[in-house]
Every structure is written in C-alpha cells, then in structure tokens.
Amino acid sequence: MAHDAGRTGGSFVISVDAMGGDRGPAAVIAGIEKSADKNPDIRFIVHGPQAELRRLIERRRGLADRCDIRHADGIVTMHDKPSQVIRSAQGTSMWSTLESVRQGEATVAVSCGNTGALMALSVLRLRKLPGVARPAIAILWPSHNPSGFNVVLDVGADIRADRTDLLQYAMMGASYARNGLGLERPRVGLLNVGTEEHKGRVELKEAQELIAAAAGPAGFDYVGFVEGGDFVGSRVDVIVTDGFTGNIALKTGEGTARLVGDFLKEAFANSIMSRFAALLAVTSLKRLQKRIDPRRVNGGVFLGLNGTVVKSHGSADATGVSAAIKLAFQLAQSGFHDRLAARLAQAAEQAADRAKDAPDEGASS
C-alpha cells in the first residue's frame, strides 16, 4: 500500500537535500540533529557529497545511526534557471532527494534549494496527480485562528491560475488544513480586492461558482471572497489565490513583520529607561519573537504531485530546517498524500457524474 511508502519499523523516513541552501550542509545537518533529538520516530536519507556529509554527521553523537547518506556530486544553485535544471540536474543532490520519494523509500522530501528548480524537478520526476494541471505551493500564515494559522496557496508555483486551477487549489488547501491543522471542516475563501460579489476579475467570479458548488461534496465550507486583511484574521482557514498574487502577498507580509520588528528594537534602544525595561521584559519579548519568527513556520508544501515535497527557506538555519522536517513528519504521519490523492480522484469522478447527469448544474452558486 502506498500509505506505507517510506515507513520502516514504526518510523517514517524523510529524504533531505543537504545542499543548495544559503548556509550549506552544516546548517542542514544541525537541523536534522535537532529533529532527531526531538523525535525518535524519524529516520533520514541525506543527499549530497558523501565524504563531507559523513564528516558532518559523525561529529554529532548518535546521528549516524539515524541517517543513510546518498552520494550526489552536483548542486542546483539559487541562480540556475528551472528550464536549464530539468535538462542537467541528474546527479545533483536535489534530483537524488526526489528520487528517494519517487522510489518509495521515503515519504516526504525536504530541500532548502532553488524554489523554481525544485518545483520543475518535482513535476518532472514525481509527475502531477491525475487531473491536476498546475501544482501549488501552500504555506501556513500566522493568524488569529485557534490553530494559529491560515493555509495560503498558491504562493508561487505558477504565476497563472485559471478557474479550474483555483478550484483545485481550494480542494488541495482544504485537504492540507484537514491533515496539517486538524480541522474537520475547513473554511475556504477566494482572495479578491473586496468581499462584495460584484468586485474583482471575471475569472474570480467564475472560480467562485465552481468552488461554491464543490464545497459540500468535498467536505469544506466556502465563505466567499476574502481580502488581504484576512490573511491574519479568523474568518477563514484556507485562502486561495494565483501564484503571482500569493507570492507578492507572502513577501509583503514577511517584510512588514520584519519592519515592525526593527522598529521595536529601535524603540527599545531609545533610552536607558527603555533598555532597562527591555531587560525586564526579556521573556515576553522572546515569546513575541518566537511567534513572529518566520523560521518557526518554515516550509512551503508542494501540492498536486505524486509525493509530498517540503520547500524550506533558502536562508534556513538549524531551527528553520528542523521546522521544515517537523512539518514533513506531520504530513507523513497523517497519511496526507494518500488522502489528498483520494479526495482529488473522488472530486474528478463527481464532476464527471454531474456533467453527465445535469450538464448545466455546475453553474449554480
């Protein structure tokens, strides 16, 4: 059964690309150690130059027993164009990392490498799920929701999305919220410039009708159009948008949080009194930092492929890599991939049935 792919003796196997991140393999191995310490149920297949990885792993007590090393000489760099990578990536650590998932020896792949290249290679090697035209990257966005997050997709797999793509993003996002955030009946919204029915682009109005019609059978609630302010709000659990808009929103949000953090530091450095206050408040400030620290929610998940891939920030340090591995482990544990594939197959069947039984029903909102 596919469900057991990459599972050995009660533990889950995560395939980790040690190369291609901004901080090199040392940061990745340090992140693996953090995760290994916290969770005895994870095993790792680590991809990169064998001698270097062996040296890094053997320096850390007990880690060698938990890691298989797969030698790969080549590295996909941040500057490589995806179109070139798909022609020349064989032999790179990124290719090898995906290969472990493709062959079923690992459940989830994790990489800090070049996003565009990782997506292109993932599509090439893992292939898209039947009926999926455009895979998406989903992230967890800090919000006022009880779970602490909203799922947002697509944040940059593809700069285009037509109404059918947006419908699939809604289905996949709901599935991710169900398995990743433990929400039984996720609330899904479609990103627009206003919540009123008449606002926005024509393709959004068409997508809205499709998503509203699919919500019931697919086990989620459709709440309508949502706005940029809802990313941090509690009106929805899943926000659906095209990859262009989602990518810009993501980087805008990260930038704004960083700016406010910088202003906060400056405010506290302002006077002797405030520096003393900062000392007293150090625990609270650390708590705050932890809540807004992008490293703690590190990991975009590639959805719509035959296999799960977690993309970590390129600049991830040990804490960031460990967060990405934790997410990969959670998704492996919940059997997320098989559930998602089953949902999409079921939806495709239902859509086909509806088209056969009542050709005009799909247009009702």
Place this chain on the structure above:
Amino acid sequence: MAHDAGRTGGSFVISVDAMGGDRGPAAVIAGIEKSADKNPDIRFIVHGPQAELRRLIERRRGLADRCDIRHADGIVTMHDKPSQVIRSAQGTSMWSTLESVRQGEATVAVSCGNTGALMALSVLRLRKLPGVARPAIAILWPSHNPSGFNVVLDVGADIRADRTDLLQYAMMGASYARNGLGLERPRVGLLNVGTEEHKGRVELKEAQELIAAAAGPAGFDYVGFVEGGDFVGSRVDVIVTDGFTGNIALKTGEGTARLVGDFLKEAFANSIMSRFAALLAVTSLKRLQKRIDPRRVNGGVFLGLNGTVVKSHGSADATGVSAAIKLAFQLAQSGFHDRLAARLAQAAEQAADRAKDAPDEGASS
C-alpha cells in the same frame, strides 16, 4: 493661473467631505479642527447637511471663521455601487466636495467615503488628464528609506493595468515622490515575483522596457523588478503595480502590522514583570505605536485627474482625518498638480517625437 486655484490671500483652500465615513461628520470636524490649530494657512470648504455641520463647527472655538459650509443632503454610503453612484450622486456631499475643486475654489478634495464611488465620481467630474487611460491611487508605505516611506501605486483604482498604464504610473509616482517626499531623482521599481529579468508575466517585461526608456527624460532612475519585501526596504522610492496586486499587498501589510501589534500587546500582558516593564517602556512603546499607526499616514492620492483628490480611510478618526488634510495641504503647497500635468504632457510629446524620429527605439531596455 491654475497654480493659484483655491488659493486665497496666502492660504490654501481644502474641500472636505464631512459625510460618508464610518464615524460620521463629528470625527471629520474634529480632524479639521486639529489641522486648523496646527496650520493657520489652511481654509476649508466643508460639505454636508448645513444645520448639522454648523452645530458641530460652532461648538469649536474659532473654527467657524476658517470654514465655509456647502449644504448637501445626500450621502454616498459604503454600500453604494460606483456604477449606481455616477447616475445618482448629484446633491451628495461627495459630489459637492469635488465640485469645489472642479470650479477652482479649492485646490485639493478630501473624503473618507466609499473609494470606488469617489474614484468614479472624480473621473466623471474632474476628468482624466490628457493621455491618461487609467488614473491610479498612490499611498505612502512605511519603509527603511531616509524619507521613511515608499510611494506605492496603484493600490486599487483599477484592477487592470496594461504596459502603458504601468508606464504612466511610473511617471506619476515619480512626480509624487518628487513633490510629496522631496526626492530630486526618485528610484522607481516594477513589482514582480522575482528580480531576475526572465521572471514574471509577459506584460511586465514589456512595461519594464517602456519604463526604462522613459526614465532618463522623465528625471527618475529605473532600478528594475522589485519584490514584495521591497515595500519596506530602501532599494526604491516608487513601486509600480496594477491595482489588484497593489490593493491586496496594502491590506496584507496593514493586517500583518496589526497582528504583530496584537502579539506585542499579548506578550506584555503576559506576566507581572513584563507589565512593569511595559510601564517603564511606555515612551518607547508609544513612539513605536506612532511609527506603525496607519492613521498617521492616512491618505491615498488619486493621480491622473484634472485636480487632486485625497482618499482618507473610511474608519479614520480625528487623527486620521487630520493626517489626510495635512497631506492635501502639502500637495497644494508644492503645486504638485500642475507639475504632474506638465510632466505627463512633456512625456507624451517626447514619446510622439521618438516615435516619429526612430520608430524602433522604444524597444531598447
């Protein structure tokens, strides 16, 4: 001379819509008083129900001498559709507010009302500047720049923008940065999902060529593609995008700043020690609040019309209204509108000349 429109005896006249905001006319009159106190060079024409406005104005010492009241019974509400408003708005305070600018008795109009309706009415009554296809809304975005801000446009006047519109946004944004932020040679960037030349939509690559070619003659520098993270950065002074993306980025940024602020409050309410620290740090925290307070940078400016309109937040209180009036006053003082119109006319001439002399030159980047 148009430059002197709305200027009487050394002072500038601002036309203010007292109605249509979420907090009603009392908040608007309170904002007018704040501005009147701070600056003796502003006079006001205030639009709305005469009896109510007179009562509110006469309650405040000295204000009656600075305000002319123009009676208008009707109110454009937040729920009115722009398409309906342009048929039925005559007799509303919003219509009357724009009328004062149209007739030259005021230099700038300020309204807290429905954005879509205000833009539709502004286009209808003030008319677009020659050669401008789509007016834009520009805002000041808090950033690490020495001026403290970036100019961002369009944030929602129109959900579409073709390459020529984006070129005009670049010209108008540069003009705003020159007059509003006092930058001699603003740096302009085009918003995209990555800074590399090959990334993004085709129309963005085309717009990039037009903007790069126009930069020299128009007196600004073109820095290339910028990303969502650059809103708060110091790489550029003007960020150009379409109104759909800009609107979502704006609301995302506002939401994120609010979330971090909420987390900060929670962090300080966390323990007795941190509450004590917050007391000690109260000056620093207030300074911080002031820097990230959206009320302090309240005012989207409508660009590309025969007259300047400042759109205040619908939920603006006295502080917010006063900030919008201050911005209106600055723009009036700098003669912004005439300079912008002259720039656009000059650019249109140069483009026509270039097209005549060397038909293929426009394609160079």
